[in-house]
Amino acid sequence: MLNIILFFLFAGLLLYVVLAGADFGAGMLELLSRRKDYERAKRLTYEAIGPVWEANHIWLILVIVILFNGFPEVYATYSTYLHIPLMLMLFGIILRGTTFMFRHYDAIQDGSQRYYSRLFELSSFVTPLFLGMTLGGAMLGRIDPAAPDFYSAYLAPWLNGYSFLVGLFFSAISAFVAAVFLSAETPDDEYHRFLIRAAIIAQVVMVVLGGLVFLAGEMAGRPLLGGYLHSPVAIGTVVLATAAVPFLLRALRARWRWWARFLAGFQVAMILFGWMWVQHPVLIHLADGQALTVTNTAAPEAVQRVLMMALFAGSAFIFPALFYLFKVFKFDNAEAG
Template sequence: MEYDTLVNIAAAIALVGLMAYALLGGADFGGGVWDLFATGSRRNVQRQAIARAMGPVWEANHVWLIFVIVVLFTCFPRGYAPLATAMFIPFHLALVGIMLRGAAFVFRGYLSRPVGRSAGEPPGFWELSFGISSVISPLLLGAAFGAVTAGGIQVTADGTVLTTWPPAWLRPYSLGCGVLALSTCAYLAAVYLTVETEGELREDFRLRAIIAGTATAGLALVVLVLAWRQAPWFFEQLTRPRAWPVLVAGLFFFAASAWAVFSRRYKLSRVFAAAEVVCLLTGWGLAQHPYFCYPDLTLMGSAGPQATIKFLLGALPVGGVVLVPSLWLLFHIFKATSRPVSG
């Protein structure tokens, strides 16, 4: 197999892993957002439903983030090193947030009183830690994502990363991408939770899905305008024939998901919401190709030795034989047989 084909396959595999993390880990982040903003007389039951939905699988979802990182630094070491250097602050803050939210999620189950707390009582320390960390991590990851697409990571011929002020991830377009990522996570979580609840509690999460969906649609338009102004190369790539049909499909699935939420077809809405995220990330990957980080790092220029890529691509099916059935069994045990939570 040709070297460039191997490189493109490795990049596609990393993108698939990113999709899995967005669909599963992103919904976990969104659950933390709604935990932070739980309101009304059913706020405690809302938190209970979120904890029950996340409890068995929240830690397993971050396997996909580890998977993406391993593929990137193994197959694209000359791109991963500048990326990790330029995005050192947002990446590390996001990882600290992931660790803090995990610790808070566990400790509050033993030390806090989320169910026994009265409706008017403010959230405790662990609820706040869990919720705030769930907001910060996807926001920073999305901002880093925006910096990559906007040409904010510039590298000299000898591999030196050029720094600017403000850093690329703090520019309006990048921050817009971060807020869009956060709202998408919140939308996914609300849609997923409508399937795992019933009665008045389901109506609570339906309302949250409508709010988050409306915010996501508005933010997407804002980010497109910012891309036109601050990331013209990426905006131009989005409008080319290889990318825009996929993005139009994502827009269709978003509209279909919103329609399904309004018409209370919740399982259908979950499918459409997931398809929307897959289409958006596919469109991004097609627009970004052939760059690892525009404008100085292409996929070919960032790739490692051919033997290393071949070895990893050969090892992935072996790991998949263990990982995929294990994850399916985990979800089947804790999800397929669980009953919806009622308010």
């Protein structure tokens, strides 16, 4: 029963990182586009994510609900000691959504569109950044319930180099996924080549940042490399993610849109699964050397049973509705094109 709940927790996080990450990355690609490609990037953002972007937050809600009901102590720790990056992340989501709507539906097209666009693009970068910093803060082991001052309690856990690098890594993932997803949407061959280059560069940045995360973890006393090297499963995830690279490049160049998207999602899944496997069963490391795990923070079995049934019942509604949403705005449009 607990493993089923953990599966839904991982699935929710993965779907949010992939699908919402593609939306966040679209804003970053706008920011990084060449001047001559800027209007094309904006138009592609409207066409690609406009109809479906709001649905992605259902996965964030799912993760929150599972933590609140299934692991209440973990939820309480996140919302207490990591409330600042979480609030900044939520503020980024709100700012991004409002500026996206204002610049698209504003009745008067004037100079304010430029400010809306810049706020949209910057919030698209900082939102996954603070998501990664929150997760990095949970794993670093600087959360101290007995902290004597504000800084030690609410800033030190996440305002550090390790968490910042994890945040940058999540932003790079978003840019990578967006480049892959958007490359299948554009009919423009020149911009298609730009997006392929962006996907390759984002992957290189991910590799570099991943190495820096390992190094920062070693320096901060939270080694990750040893956990990977001593885990055949974790090593396997790295091998599979790496082996998918040439197939992804082939799919991108051949415009095999669904294969490219599947392979990009597969790579992100391997990255997240390897990281969670190495951390298991820990959900949060504490400063005193103890940890909040899936077993010592799990809700009573009666609550787990109800939560599991609710997850299955909710899936019976959510996934068909989501499939229909994508069928209307993605599959049918692709066939029409």
